Amino acid sequence: MIPEEFEYKRAATLDEAISLMQSSGGEGKFLAGGHSLIPLMKLRLSEPGVLIDISRIPQINGITDQNGKVQVGAATTHAEVVSSDLIRRVCPVVAECAAEIGDPQVRNRGTMGGSLAHSDPSADYPAVMVALDAEIHLKGPGGWRAVKAGDFFQGMFTVDMAEDEIIAGIQLPPAQHAAYVKLHQRASHYAIVGIAAVLEMDGRTCTSARIGITGASTHAQRLTNVEAALAGKELTQANIDAAAAIADAGLEDVNSDIHASEAYRRAMVKVFTRRAIERAASR
Amino acid sequence: MANKVPITLKVNGAERSAEVQPRTLLVHFLREDLGLTGTHIGCDTTQCGACTILVDGKSAKSCTLFAVQADGADITTIEGVASDGDLHPVQEGFWEEHGLQCGYCTPGMIMSAIHLLNENKSPSEQEIREGISGNFCRCTGYQHIVNAIKYAANKG
Amino acid sequence: MEVSGDHKFAAPRAAVWAALLDPRALQASIPGCEKFEEVAPQSYDLVIKVGIAAIKGTYAGNVTVTDPVDGESYRLVVDGRGKPGSVQGAATLTLIDDAGGTLVKYLGDVKAQGAIARLGSRLLGGAAKLMIGQFMKAMEKQVEARS
């Protein structure tokens, strides 16, 4: 399979990337690891006229500590996330999630920013970002903008981001009582359902919870009803079960395909919500 | 036709320069332009791993990289693994333990195994299986491949 | 693949009905519509530039309105062809008075052929819904502009 022809530009800075995008006449696409984009291009499902390679912009590479939060450059690979001591210490759930993406080679090339910008309905990261309430830092012609992950994912492949905006980095808040679990699709290993749970705990009591879901519907979102059911509750098995039991209630447009029907997906949403909460609570 | 782009990269220790169409996949560049046909193509969707090479020391699927993206990179293919005629321990392991049959997936599998052992000197059976989970083999059932990588780990 | 949903318009039924059949409003509302040419009454050849994030491509096709029941419903038959294959869809749009506005309900079926079906089926339903949503939102503006 062979992609269509395109022009290739490499940006050295964010500003250059943005101006290259602006001058592409709507034909441009940013390229970081390319592991979402290139397969689509090879199948000719995507035919951008200009690829703007942003992978070497120094500003968007690297993982740093920022006053107790972790700043991840958008071009950071999944493998770098998996092996980052800082992430494993501050918000290990992100490393746990990254380790579930694709396979070793894909993790060596695929990037966090690319995955978030692409917003594939079955991608792993978005669930964790939503649950963490991570902040996505965008730069555009008008300057900087920060968007909360919960607001960022709007629909299938659709995010709160203009064509000429670029994800520069992602800020991850600390989270210890957190977990990501997924039901693998056995061919692609995408998430049929992926659930991230981030809990605030006071002893055995959950003071607040954020639950993110991917795979089940058009885009990653929060399961606010589950969050409400957990808030202020002691994390007994009965309370966890009760919260998980309503996990799919608010979901609309649940996906259905040969691997999993809507009914099965809905059931799995409950199962994996419970598993994610149990695991998060045990940490 | 889109303009060709000059690239310079290091392949198996030697510097190589070329002008390529931006859409040229790295695997095609290695195979067609450089004649390094040991890297194979087994799928279109970044699953099978037959095209695995090392880019700056890390395993990557060369069918999901444009050659232009590899400009400036240090690349190792299966042809660059043995040194001075001595097989790499992973290659030796594949031979000793019958880690291959038709051999088509083998170069990619070996590259993944090398990456795995670079990151983890003595992987468990499960870690080996996970380390090669991005590489499909239709012939062996993987058991002899696991043995091959264990062999190399014990040697290295 | 079945696609269904609805969209609430703040305008009266007659106004929505008129807009939904107006070639200019249609042209302005179809996402990425680059060419729109009437080839027969209520039948239009068009070129659409699809741009759903990474999924970008040009599709040529036809939209035909059939079985109109004045002010109440019609059937929209769509087909499009691009490099990775083709997409056919047919949907019935029904207009219902709804608390001073109009509810447009749609129920249809989307089929794909070629690489789109083979490789993109997991995305097809979502993409169709997304484009319908964009269409309805744009149409809302058209209805507003006409009133």
Added chain:
Amino acid sequence: MAIITPKMIGERVKRREDPRLIQGRATYVDDIKIAGMLHLAFRRSDIAHGIIKSIDVSAAQAMPGVELVITGAELKEFLPPMPIGTPFPSPDHYSVAVDRVRYQGEPVAVVVAADRYLARDAADAIEIEYEPLPAVIDPERAMTGEPAIVHEAFANNLAVPYVPGGTGFDPVAGTVDNTAVDKAFAEADFVLSQRMLNQRLAPTAMEPRGVVAHYEPGKEHLTIWSSTQNPHILKTFVAALTGTPDNQVRAIAPEVGGGFGCKINIYGEDYVAAALSKKLGKPLKWIEDRSEAFQATIHGRDILAYVDIAGKNDGRVTGLKIKLIADIGAYNMILTAAIPTLTMLMLNGTYDIPAIRAELTEVFTNKMPTDAYRGAGRPEGAYFVERAMDMVARHLNMDPAEVKRKNFIKADQFPFATQMGAVYDSGDYEKTLDLALKNAKWEELKAERDRMRADGRIVGIGLSFYVEVCGLGPSASLPTGGWEYSSVTVERSGKITATTGASPHGQGNETTFSQMLSDQFGIPMGDITILHGDTGVVKQGIGTFGSRSQAVGGTALLKAGEKVKDKMARFAAALLNPNEETDTSNMVFAEGRISFKDAPGQSVGFSDVAAYAYVPVPLPAGMEPGLSDQAFFEPANNTYPYGAHIAMLEIDRETGEPRLLKMLAVDDAGTIINPLIVEGQLHGGLAQGIGQAMIEEVVYDEDGQLITGSFMDYAIPRATDFPWFELDKTVTPTPVNPLGAKGVGEAGTLGSTPCIVNAAVDALSPFGVKHIDMMLRPEKLWRIINEGATG
């Protein structure tokens, strides 16, 4: 044939093929480059069924670098329909569709361009209009002629309307006497009935198909390189179809990256490449994309069975009725129609069932044709029989091992003529079963399962026993010829060059054949070269399929070797004993020397004899110079290897995900030349069988669109999907060939598949389950757990 003292035979010798493969130095078809070579791309049908209304190639033709764009209608003028290798009536099947497309992915037009990128661009620029027809997807509905007819000459879509077989069937008269079968069912204590589907699979050899064709005008010679299991058949068919004399065609199978049956076929792309190379006088290359492979390389299996099994309450099975419906897709390929007949042939399984009635119908649908896929018809048979036997055990609440034992063909009954017309060569099934049960600690395993169940886990164990027909086969059973060919030359230096028509693609024949010749001639393996895969070098051959390369090809090799050895013995005798006529029948070839058996001290060097044979001064009376000969070997019968497989499987109660906890096999493949290679073959077979049971399935939607069109949706097993396989063996040589080897390449796909489904049924039996169709989709299992058994 002289007895060979095994020295290398039976050893775990590491492979001679490997150094080139592990260093990336092997040459697969896509690695071949010829100056001036152009590239082909195929434009394929996006729809499953329709009439081609128009094809506009003008835009494609105008693109830079495009040499030729050609449609099926134009190709038809000089490329006839493709031949098949079975005697069944068959509709015309052109390499490129002429006026109608019958499956999604069928070629419609061809582009020849300067490189593969341009060829793809141009193929995409071809405009095709179709008048769609209803897609025929469900084979049972298709048999009523609904919703459409795939080929006008085949009423109700019946490719093969009715083939009977079994007890009371007279193949000569064509009559069927049901008396015995009816009686068995009438007198039975129980009859169990089940519909079972052996689902459609994609072979997915890791190397997709590919071809390079090079016609040299002036020389009028065509060389064709193709990723094929049988270059000689390729040569014969390509010569015939392109109107080139077969002595002017050379076919080469370079390194072949797996076949599993799908590379037995000669495909349209091969013919088109050859014909267009001839037309243009230029070398052409076509390499298949994986996406194309899913659409347009043969699929495997897809046989539906209605099974009725009758028996007595003591566990004896007294009758079996099986109605087979094979969904063969849109056309007959080379062996398509014959594959389900192999399913029929093996319906006795390993059991002495007194009365069997089998019926087979083959149906055209708008899907990719099916053909041989690892096991080719026999896994289907083993699956249906083993599932049925397991149902009997479950019905009677008996240990499945006991039911098998009760019904086994006994060791003293061999050779055993089955109800289905096969003659099983040799076997001791109980011995193999006993070893498997012992290795698995069967009673403990059952107890362990029960303990796990008591903990709330959903766990099952499965047992299966299979027999397959291998070493294909006498020419009566193979229209291409059922023999194999080999030549052996002792070179002037004393080194050996041998050729074989059994062209391998991962089987390691270079190694095993060297082992055999090493023992036969008493020289080191390193002094032996095995050539294969090139019809310019190997004069004749059939090919590698049906687990035949060792049993048939290996025997041809030894036969050729024997002829050369006899002659060499006479030269040796002339050197040792120049003045006497001596008996050379018992000369000993060992350690690189040749001697009389009675006078081992008196010997002559192997290489000295070789040198003498080529400069024979004096030339012994009645002898020709040189040491080279050839042999064809046609077995009198097939071989029937068998084995027992045991699996333990757990199903996640909440998600339905199955996980294989244990996989154990004891196989009997007769004599083993190289245990290392045999283990590899068994592992690979197990992996594919487990893949079928658990994760693989080709899915078309109701419009005939292939939904599993990539590895994104068609799963093949990864390393993480398996437990450690535990293998063991019994050795019961076959009398059919002097080696005693039966064949091993397909074994794993026969036993493991029913074994795993038996385990899954066992696991879910508390939920009332009696049968589950493959694959074990988690959602399907989850529904059973949550909603109970259905149907």
